[in-house]
Amino acid sequence: xxxxxxxxxxxxxxxxxxxxxxxxxxxxxxxxxxxxxxxxxxxxxxxxxxxxxxxxxxxxxxxxxxxxxxxxxxxxxxxxxxxxxxxxxxxxxxxxxxxxxxxxxxxxxxxxxxxxxxxxxxxxxxxxxxxxxxxxxxxxxxxxxxxxxxxxxxxxxxxxxxxxxxxxxxxxxxxxxxxxxxxxxxxxxxxxxxxxxxxxxxxxxxxxxxxxxxxxxxxxxxxxxxxxxxxxxxxxxxxxxxxxxxxxxxxxxxxxxxxxxxxxxxxxxxxxxxxxxxxxxxxxxxxxxxxxxxxxxxxxxxxxxxxxxxxxxxxxxxxxxxxxxxxxxxxxxxxxxxxxxxxxxxxxxxxxxxxxxxxxxxxxxxxxxxxxxxxxxxxxxxxxxxxxxxxxxxxxxxxxxxxxxxxxxxxxxxxxxxxxxxxxxxxxxxxxxxxxxxxxxxxxxxxx
Numbered sequence: 451x452x453x454x455x456x457x458x459x460x461x462x463x464x465x466x467x468x469x470x471x472x473x474x475x476x477x478x479x480x481x482x483x484x485x486x487x488x489x490x491x492x493x494x495x496x497x498x499x500x501x502x503x504x505x506x507x508x509x510x511x512x513x514x515x516x517x518x519x520x521x522x523x524x525x526x527x528x529x530x531x532x533x534x535x536x537x538x539x540x541x542x543x544x545x546x547x548x549x550x551x552x553x554x555x556x557x558x559x560x561x562x563x564x565x566x567x568x569x570x571x572x573x574x575x576x577x578x579x580x581x582x583x584x585x586x587x588x589x590x591x592x593x594x595x596x597x598x599x600x601x602x603x604x605x606x607x608x609x610x611x612x613x614x615x616x617x618x619x620x621x622x623x624x625x626x627x628x629x630x631x632x633x634x635x636x637x638x639x640x641x642x643x644x645x646x647x648x649x650x651x652x653x654x655x656x657x658x659x660x661x662x663x664x665x666x667x668x669x670x671x672x673x674x675x676x677x678x679x680x681x682x683x684x685x686x687x688x689x690x691x692x693x694x695x696x697x698x699x700x701x702x703x704x705x706x707x708x709x710x711x712x713x714x715x716x717x718x719x720x721x722x723x724x725x726x727x728x729x730x731x732x733x734x735x736x737x738x739x740x741x742x743x744x745x746x747x748x749x750x751x752x753x754x755x756x757x758x759x760x761x762x763x764x765x766x767x768x769x770x771x772x773x774x775x776x777x778x779x780x781x782x783x784x785x786x787x788x789x790x791x792x793x794x795x796x797x798x799x800x801x802x803x804x805x806x807x808x809x810x811x812x813x814x815x816x817x818x819x820x821x822x823x824x825x826x827x828x829x830x831x832x833x834x835x836x837x838x839x840x841x842x843x844x845x846x847x848x849x850x851x852x853x854x855x856x857x858x859x860x861x862x863x864x865x866x867x868x869x870x871x872x873x874x875x876x877x878x879x880x881x882x883x884x885x886x887x888x889x890x891x892x893x894x895x896x897x898x
Contacts, residue, residue, distance in 0.1 A: 451591065451614050453652060453897040455858065456520060457888045459483065459512030460622075462863055464809060465535040467622060468512035469655060469860070470520060473613040476589035477522040479547070480609060480620045480655075481529055484538025485510050487811035490777055499569040502542040511539035514546070516891050524549040525588045527575065530622055531606035532560035532727075533698060541568035550576040552586065554596065556605035559730050582607050582637070597644070598637040600627035600670070602838030603698045604736060610644060615897045616652030617644050619852055622861055623657045625837065626844045629671040631701035632737065638851060645852040653896055654854035658862040659839035662869035666843040673836040674705045677803055680834055681709040690764035690798035691715065692828075694774040694782050695835075697723035700731045702803055703770065707739060710768035718755055721772030721781040722747040752781065756791040764798075774804035775812045776819030783815075786822030796827035803834045842873055849877050856896055858886045 451474045460467035465485035471478050488510040489495055497505060505511045517524070524547040529537045537557070541564045544551060551561055558579045565573045580586060582598035582605075591614055596607040601623050611618040619641075628635045645651050660667065684691055693710075695702045703719070710717035719728055725747030731737045746752045759767045769792065773782025782800070784790050800823055806816040820830055839861075840848070849857070857874055859867045867887055879885040886894050 451897065452895070453613060453615050453618070454520065455618070455653065455655070455894045455896065456516055457858065457860070457890060457892050457894070458514055458516055459890050460535075460861055461888055461890050461892075464659060464807065464861060464866075466510065466512050466539065467536050467861065468514065468539070469620065470517055470524075471611055471618050472520045472522045473592050473611060473618075474589065475522045476592055477517070477520055477524045478588060478594065478611055479524060479527045479549075481536040481622065482512065482527065482539040482543050483533075483535040486534060486538070487809050490815070491811050493778065498567055501570060505539075505542060511542055513891060514543050516893070519893070526586075526594060527551045528594065528609045529553045529557055529561060530609060530620065531601055531603050532557045533603055533623070536622070537561050537564060541565050541573055542571060544575050545571050545573045547575070550578045552578045552580055552594065554581060554605040554607055555579050555734060556731065556736060559734060560727075563726065563730070582634070597640050598634050599624035600630045600633065600636045601625060602696060602702075604633055604700050604731065612648075613652065614649070616649035616855065619644065619651055619654045619854065621654055621656045621848065623659070623839055625667040625840055626847060627669045629669045631670045631674055631705060638847075641848065641851040645854075651852045651854040653856040653858060654848070654852050655858045655860050656845065656848070656870065657839055658859045658867055658870045660837055660841045661845060661859070661862070661873070662866065663841045665841050667839065667841045668836045670701050670836060673702065673803070673834070676834050677702070677705050678709055680801060680831055681706075681713055684799060685713040687799065688765045689795060690792075691768050691801070692782070692785070692799070693768060693770050693801040693803060694772065695770070695803035696774060697721065697727045697772055699804075700727060700737055703728055704737055704739070706768075706770050706803065707743060711740065715768040716742070716766060717768045717770055718744040718746070718759070719770050720746055720752050720755060724770065724772050753791055760791055760793065773819065774802055775807060776815030776817070778815065783819050783822070786819050786826065788826070794823065794826040794828050798828045799831060800828045801831040801834055805833050805835050805837070842869065845870065845873055846877070849874065856884045856886065858888065858894065
């Protein structure tokens with residue numbers, strides 16, 4: 451069977467992930483993501499009404515026209531998890547393919563919300579739910595499997611396409627977490643089985659976000675301990691405390707909510723995406739928030755919540771807001787500019803339970819946001835966080851578990867690939883032979 455891989459997007463940057471695997475006459479697409487930095491760099495740009503070709507020209511979504519060169523039929527679109535750099539282009543591109551969108555329940559709900567928000571295109575692809583451990587047939591000779599992984603969002607999986615020539619393991623995005631706060635640990639037992647059964651692993655496509663960093667990525671349980679330490683140290687502080695984190699990081703949000711109540715403050719979730727992700731997780735029964743937890747996404751509702759906090763006393767509340775990357779329209783950035791009813795006073799605390807994404811736009815916006823907050827007297831608690839991506843020791847463990855015959859680094863630019871090229875070389879892989887460093891818009895023929 452001919453096996454060909456099209457590296458459509460996410461091979462020159464962190465963002466707009468999309469990869470297509472052709473096995474004989476059948477094609478499976480993994481991820482259809484957005485490059486947020488290409489959108490955020492423009493003021494008040496709303497992508498909902500934009501044409502896909504304009505977004506492709508901007509570098510905001512993958513240029514999927516390369517798929518016309520693949521001699522096969524798309525059988526499934528498989529987003530690995532619900533982050534926008536993996537699902538943000540589905541509403542713009544999925545309608546071009548007569549194929550279901552197959553994903554875990556939480557990811558499926560987020561995909562459906564993205565489709566509902568779309569103004570330009572009508573997407574009527576079936577959204578099919580499949581849990582970690584599930585399988586489905588792809589054509590007559592291949593099978594799709596979901597393997598549970600841990601990441602900075604719940605319900606993440608690594609999809610595996612089993613072909614007669616061996617398995618294709620799509621390894622974006624994960625960390626090796628054996629003590630997650632929500633959900634099951636990463637299923638390393640299954641990865642080891644896949645590496646040793648049948649024809650083994652033909653190809654492993656790997657997330658290289660932290661491949662230049664030594665050691666291993668800590669568990670979310672470590673971030674929870676850090677957060678607990680910071681927040682309990684503020685128990686006697688009678689001024690304002692504000693926290694921000696990734697809206698999609700439900701485990702982190704639940705920890706912040708729990709510790710806020712422990713120090714006698716009522717948490718309130720503020721911002722459109724904060725309401726979206728936490729509201730969806732609660733609706734699906736994945737988390738059980740306190741009955742009186744307020745979630746407000748609309749700007750008027752948010753401002754009314756801020757007014758209530760100011761009237762009843764900032765010492766009684768802990769707002770959890772969007773804006774950890776300094777996004778221009780996010781709640782924390784508006785607070786820093788003095789555009790909300792919430793007034794920051796000298797000595798007020800702002801907890802960033804997130805690191806800045808290492809991309810120039812984010813770095814600049816985060817710097818500006820922190821400076822604005824500091825000018826109003828706020829004191830910053832920075833990097834109360836652990837990453838959702840493997841460091842070098844995790845990569846060594848995955849290569850040992852899977853023993854792939856070919857490896858394709860992804861989810862970085864060329865400089866970001868360097869650490870992975872070195873460690874893969876230490877494991878016997880060689881550039882141009884079985885280690886394929888590539889770029890967007892290329893195809894790699896593994897079996898002819």
